[in-house]
Structure formats: structure tokens, C-alpha cells
Amino acid sequence: MLVLAMIERLGIIVTVAFLLTRLPFFRRLFDSQSKIDNKQRILLVIVFGCFGIIGTYTGIIVNPIEDSMDRWTRVLNDDEAIANSRVLGVVVAGLLGGWRIGVGAGLIAGIHRMTLGGFTGIACGVATIIAGILAVIISKKQKKNRIISPQAAFIVGASAEAVQMLIILGVARPFERSVALVEEIGLPMILANGIGTALFVLIIKSVIQEEERMGAVQSQKALRIANLTLTHMxxxxxxxxxxxxxxxxxxxxxxxxxxxxxxxxxxxxxxxxxxxxxxxxxxxxxxxxxxxxxxxxxxxxxxxxxxxxxxxxxxxxxxxxxxxxxxxxxxxxxxxxxxxxxxxxxxxxxxxxxxxxxxxLEIADGEKHRELARESEIRMLQAQVSPHFLFNALNTIVSLIRTNPDHARKLLISLSAFFRQNLAGTTRKVSTLSEEIDHVKSYLSIEEARFYDRLDVLYEIEDAALSASVPPLTLQPLVENAVKHGLKAKSEEGRLIVRAFRDRDRIRIEVEDNGEGIEKTRIESLLESAVTSEKGTGIGLYNLNERLIKIIGEQSKLTIQSAEKKGTIVSFSVPYPNEEFAKGVM
The missing domain is CATH 3.30.450.40 (GAF domain)
Incomplete structure (x- = not known):
């Protein structure tokens, strides 16, 4: 009968637990990232202390001598005690809030119980405070769990009530009346408070898990939206x-x-x-x-x-x-x-x-600035090629002004046409291989004045390669380096071959000379940094390689094959078909 009456009171526990989960500051008890200030801590002590008081008032008055029960608590006579759920609120306070909240709630509920009188008043008041301390000790051993499990909560609630029974036996007098009371209410209160504590924790845990589940759904939705909108924004x-x-x-x-x-x-x-x-x-x-x-x-x-x-x-x-x-x-x-x-x-x-x-939007703004900086850098690298060629061209024309003015005049016209095409290349983002070859021919018409009949130029160009899109001013620096560094020392039979052919899904472009060749130890340094050159600016191959990587990608970087006294082949490749590349840089 008493067990059923005690379990009936658990409806109040369910209501209080649900109401507490509605309070924002109460939920911070379960958030490891949140901190509770002193004002909130005091408020929680009062809330759980009042919860313990409610557990006392909703208890059942028991008289072990007369073997009688009263459904609602009032001021007790000397021979009366209370079968109640007071310990439940204090235990939950200690489990969730730590020692300050647990002990504080125990003091409030325990002192209140002492004021009601009865032969167990002092024993029950002290036991209530000890219940808070016991809950704190157990909660500290459960640090890895944000919220204690309902099974553990049942054990803690039942154990706290069992300790109260022992204190009643040890403190309350007369002893015979204490024994009779414990025999009558001990097991029902242990079971009821154990179940109540487990139920309280289970409700809180269910609410928190539901919120986390909803939060996870919202987070997943937000991430999906972020992924879908990123391209557009x-x-x-x-x-x-x-x-x-x-x-x-x-x-x-x-x-x-x-x-x-x-x-x-x-x-x-x-x-x-x-x-x-x-x-x-x-x-x-x-x-x-x-x-x-x-x-x-x-x-x-x-x-x-x-x-x-x-x-x-x-x-x-x-x-x-x-x-x-x-x-x-x-x-x-x-x-x-x-x-x-x-x-x-x-x-x-x-x-x-x-x-x-x-x-x-901020990322888009940053990417726009990076793209402008990248484009500016590419323009700067392109512009650096012009002085590289200008030094040699002017020297050649100066040497012909006295000996062959007509030829010098033709070279000036060729030089003008070359620079017009060169300047156009610095403002364009893409060119065709056909245009690049025309540019090379303008350049070589000037260089032939220096080499006379010592330079033989061959073009091995597949028709399919002529329409390939390439960055402007990519072929001429390779030809210039071959002439200036590879063939200048050749006294006769200097040969220069320009090739372009399809290699699977790419167009490979090669410039080959039969000149002096390059030392193996020097090949890598030519592409890794701008090197010092006694014959020119030393910026050609390095800058060209940087441009190819920045504009097209790592697969298009320059490769150099060379052997001393046997010549050099410098090559690079572009995608084929490469309409996407052409559209991407327009």
C-alpha cells in the first residue's frame, strides 16, 4: 500500500523535471562549454531546495505505533514520521550541479525537515544533507559522462535513502520506534526514491537528446545549404x-x-x-x-x-x-x-x-582580389619578356645602320611589328599556337641579321595543333633562349626546330637546338629562380615556367632535356581539346 502511494507521488516529480528543463539557466548544467555564475548557482540551490521541500510536503505521515498513515504532511507529533521523496531533489542537485548546489539544496531541505518535528526530525535533516554530499561524490566519478545514466541515478537515489534509514536507526529515539518505522517505510522509500531519481534523470536526458538531434538536423541542413550556395555566392x-x-x-x-x-x-x-x-x-x-x-x-x-x-x-x-x-x-x-x-x-x-x-560573400571578395593580384602578376611577368629581347635587337640594328642602312630600316619595321604584337600579347589572356608561331617568325627575321646563313629554322607543326590555345608570349622566349644561349657560339650549321604535335589528350610544344647544351646541375636552377646571366637578363625561362603553372597548371610546366655539346629540347604541353582553358582565362 505504501509503495503504491509513494509511486503515485512520482507524477509530481515528472512535472517538476519537465518544468526545469524549460529554464535556460538550468540547461547550462548539461553544457560543458557553459559556466554558471554565482547568481545562477544560488538560484539553482533555491530551486532544488524547494523541490526537496515539495517532496517533504507531498509525503505520507506514518505513525509506527498506531500503524496509521496520513496522505498530506503537516506539523508532526513526537511519535510521527514522514515517508517522502525529499532526498530525490537533493540527490539530483548533487548529481547535476556539483557540491555547492548539492550541499546547498540539502541544507535548505534538511533544515526545513527539522522544523516539522517528529522523533526522526534531526535524523532526517542530517540524512538529507549527507545525501547531497553522497551524490556529489558519485557525480565526480562520472566525469566522462555529461549526464549520469538512469541506472546509475537509480542506484544513487536508492543508496541515499538507504543511508537515511541507517541514520534514523542510529540517531532517532526510542530505538524500538525507529526499528518499527524503518521496517514499515524503509523498502518503499528506497524503491520510490531510486525510481524517482532515475525517472528525473531520464526525462532530462530525453529532452537534451531530442534537442541535440534537432540541432544535428539543422546543422546538417545548414552544411548542405552552404555546399549548394557556395558556388553561386x-x-x-x-x-x-x-x-x-x-x-x-x-x-x-x-x-x-x-x-x-x-x-x-x-x-x-x-x-x-x-x-x-x-x-x-x-x-x-x-x-x-x-x-x-x-x-x-x-x-x-x-x-x-x-x-x-x-x-x-x-x-x-x-x-x-x-x-x-x-x-x-x-x-x-x-x-x-x-x-x-x-x-x-x-x-x-x-x-x-x-x-x-x-x-x-567575404570569401568571394577575397578571391576577386586574389584573382586581380594573380592577373597583375602575370601581366608583369609578360612585360618582362620585352626588355629581354629589346637589348639584342637594338644592338643588331645599331651595327647595321652604317654597313647596310636599308636592311637596318627593314629590321626597324620588323621590330615595330614585333613589339606591336608583343604589346597586344600583354593585354590578351589567351592566344593560339598559330599566332605564337607568327610572333616567332617576326622575331627570327631580326635574329637572322646576326646569324646570316649560320641559322637553319625548321617548323614541324601538326595542323591540329595550330588552333590550340596557349598563354600569350610563351613560344618566343623559348626560341630566344635557344638562339641566344644555345646557338650563339655555333660557327656554322646552327639548327633550330619548332615542333607541335598531339600527345594523347594534350598538345606538346618543343623548341630544339643543336647548340652548346646545359649542364645537368644548372637545369633545375633555371626553373626554380631567376638566375644571373652574363648574356642577358636571366629571367626568361623562370618567368615563362611561372606563367604556365599559374595560368594552366602544374602539368604544363616546362621540361628541359639537354646534353653538353649536343643541344637542348625545352618543351611544355597544354590540354587538348582545351576550350575549357580558353574560356577559363577569357
Whole structure:
């Protein structure tokens, strides 16, 4: 009978446990990243202490002499005691809150029990305080678990009540009455408080796990949205990117419509109300202007949406700022049928998404600056090739002005044409191999004046290779290096071969000479850094290699094959077909 009555009281425990899980500061007990300040700690001590007092008042008065029970507690006579669930609140306080909260709650509930009287008043009060200490000791041994398991909670609650029974036997007098009381209420209270403690912890654990599950679902959704929107937001905040992102968000977020604006107009609107909330319209609502100016998100109702259409389904909206480097550059607007449809979880998701989209816009801005810097560096490397050739060309023309003015005049015309093509190459991002070969021929017409009949040039070019896209000014530096470093010392039969042929899925381009060759120890250094050269600037091959890697990729880097006195082959390759490369650099 007493066991059933005690278990009946567990309904109060379930109610209190559920109410406690609604309190934000109470939930911090389970968050390892959160810290509880003294004010919150005192509040928790009072809450759990009051919980222990409630357990006392909802107990059952027992008189072991008269063998009687009373359903509700009042001030006790000397021969009366209470079968109650007071220890439960104190034990839970110690398990979840640590020694300060556990002992504090035990003091409150224990001192209150002493004031009610009865022959077990002092024993039960002391036992309540000890129960808090016992729970703290056990909780410290469970550090690896954020929340103790219901099984362990049952053992702790039952053990604390068993300790209380022992204290009653040791302290309460007369002894015969204590024995009679323990025989009557001992087992029911041990079972009831053990079950109650386990039930309390189980409720808390279930609520926390459900929240974590919902949080995991929201996080997974946010990551999926981040992955889907990243490609579009990299292009910056434009009508096209906004339309793509709105379509993704409209599909992922349960809402009536999604819109994105810049600081002045609606960039895109997807969903209900499209007929009168169209893209390109000026921003009309004060709420949106407020978000843009303040950088603070708002939740608004029908009146703040300021829609003139009486049949419009958009009755509420969350308006959140899109920022770049702390400056609001637009807004994300998510519409709903009513303000009640905007749950705290939904609001948190939208705010998280705006933060994510803002970071993506910052990344896009950074990538744009990096691309400009990369393009500027490539232009600088291209421009450095011109002085490299100019020194030799001018020297040749100067030497011919006295001996052959007509030839010198033709060379100046060729030089002019060459530099016109060279300057055009520094402003273009892509060229064809055919254009590069024409450039080489202009260059060689000048160099032949120095070599006379000592230079023999051969072109072995497959027709399929002529249309291949290559970075501008890539072939001429290779030919120049072959002439200047490989063939200059040849007194006769200097040979230069320019090849271009298909090699599986790539076009390979080679420049071969039969000149002096390059030492093996020097080959790698030519491509790793700009080296000092007595015959020129020493920047040709290094810069060309850097350009190929930066523009096309590591697979297109220069390769050098050489043997002393037997000549050199310098080559590189480009993808074939390479329409994607050509489009990518345009």
C-alpha cells in the first residue's frame, strides 16, 4: 500500500523535471562549454531546495505505533514520521550541479525537515544533507559522462535513502520506534526514491537528446545549404547569384517565399507573391531599410511587410542582414503565413544562414582580389619578356645602320611589328599556337641579321595543333633562349626546330637546338629562380615556367632535356581539346 502511494507521488516529480528543463539557466548544467555564475548557482540551490521541500510536503505521515498513515504532511507529533521523496531533489542537485548546489539544496531541505518535528526530525535533516554530499561524490566519478545514466541515478537515489534509514536507526529515539518505522517505510522509500531519481534523470536526458538531434538536423541542413550556395555566392551579390541562392533556400526552408535584396532593390524573389514582389523593384518597406542601416535582423508581421495586395499570403517575415566586412550590403527575407509559424529554431536557422552567406560573400571578395593580384602578376611577368629581347635587337640594328642602312630600316619595321604584337600579347589572356608561331617568325627575321646563313629554322607543326590555345608570349622566349644561349657560339650549321604535335589528350610544344647544351646541375636552377646571366637578363625561362603553372597548371610546366655539346629540347604541353582553358582565362 505504501509503495503504491509513494509511486503515485512520482507524477509530481515528472512535472517538476519537465518544468526545469524549460529554464535556460538550468540547461547550462548539461553544457560543458557553459559556466554558471554565482547568481545562477544560488538560484539553482533555491530551486532544488524547494523541490526537496515539495517532496517533504507531498509525503505520507506514518505513525509506527498506531500503524496509521496520513496522505498530506503537516506539523508532526513526537511519535510521527514522514515517508517522502525529499532526498530525490537533493540527490539530483548533487548529481547535476556539483557540491555547492548539492550541499546547498540539502541544507535548505534538511533544515526545513527539522522544523516539522517528529522523533526522526534531526535524523532526517542530517540524512538529507549527507545525501547531497553522497551524490556529489558519485557525480565526480562520472566525469566522462555529461549526464549520469538512469541506472546509475537509480542506484544513487536508492543508496541515499538507504543511508537515511541507517541514520534514523542510529540517531532517532526510542530505538524500538525507529526499528518499527524503518521496517514499515524503509523498502518503499528506497524503491520510490531510486525510481524517482532515475525517472528525473531520464526525462532530462530525453529532452537534451531530442534537442541535440534537432540541432544535428539543422546543422546538417545548414552544411548542405552552404555546399549548394557556395558556388553561386563566389560570384558576389548579383541578380543571377541571388536567384540561384533564393531557389536553393526556398527548397530547403519550409516557407512561403524567399527574397534577397541589395541596399536599394530586390535582386530576386522566389515563391508566393512573385506577381507583386518581383525582382528589380525598389525596396519599399521601412523594416528592410532599418535592417540595412542598423545591421540588426528583425521579425515582422503583416503591417510591416506593407503589401498593398489584400490577397497576399505573405503575412510575416524574418529579415536578416547580409554583411561583408561588417558593412551591410543587402538582406535575406524569408516569408511565412503568420508570425506563429516562425519558431525559435527556424529563427536561429535563418540567422545562421545569413552569417554563412555573409562569410561566403567575404570569401568571394577575397578571391576577386586574389584573382586581380594573380592577373597583375602575370601581366608583369609578360612585360618582362620585352626588355629581354629589346637589348639584342637594338644592338643588331645599331651595327647595321652604317654597313647596310636599308636592311637596318627593314629590321626597324620588323621590330615595330614585333613589339606591336608583343604589346597586344600583354593585354590578351589567351592566344593560339598559330599566332605564337607568327610572333616567332617576326622575331627570327631580326635574329637572322646576326646569324646570316649560320641559322637553319625548321617548323614541324601538326595542323591540329595550330588552333590550340596557349598563354600569350610563351613560344618566343623559348626560341630566344635557344638562339641566344644555345646557338650563339655555333660557327656554322646552327639548327633550330619548332615542333607541335598531339600527345594523347594534350598538345606538346618543343623548341630544339643543336647548340652548346646545359649542364645537368644548372637545369633545375633555371626553373626554380631567376638566375644571373652574363648574356642577358636571366629571367626568361623562370618567368615563362611561372606563367604556365599559374595560368594552366602544374602539368604544363616546362621540361628541359639537354646534353653538353649536343643541344637542348625545352618543351611544355597544354590540354587538348582545351576550350575549357580558353574560356577559363577569357
Amino acid at each position: 563566389r560570384k558576389g551579390l548579383t541578380p543571377v547569384s541571388a536567384a540561384e541562392v533564393c531557389a536553393i533556400l526556398y527548397k530547403e526552408i519550409p516557407s512561403l517565399a524567399v527574397a534577397i535584396t541589395d541596399r536599394k532593390k530586390i535582386l530576386s524573389h522566389i515563391g508566393s507573391g512573385l506577381d507583386h514582389h518581383g525582382a528589380g523593384e525598389e525596396i519599399r518597406t521601412e523594416a528592410t531599410r532599418y535592417v540595412i542601416e542598423s545591421g540588426q535582423g528583425v521579425t515582422v508581421g503583416k503591417d510591416s511587410i506593407q503589401c498593398m495586395d489584400p490577397d497576399c499570403m505573405l503575412q510575416a517575415a524574418v529579415i536578416a542582414p547580409l554583411k561583408r566586412k561588417d558593412q551591410t550590403i543587402g538582406t535575406l527575407k524569408v516569408y511565412f503565413s503568420s508570425e506563429r509559424a516562425i519558431s525559435p529554431i527556424m529563427l536561429e536557422l535563418i540567422n545562421g544562414l545569413t552569417t554563412l552567406l555573409s562569410h561566403q
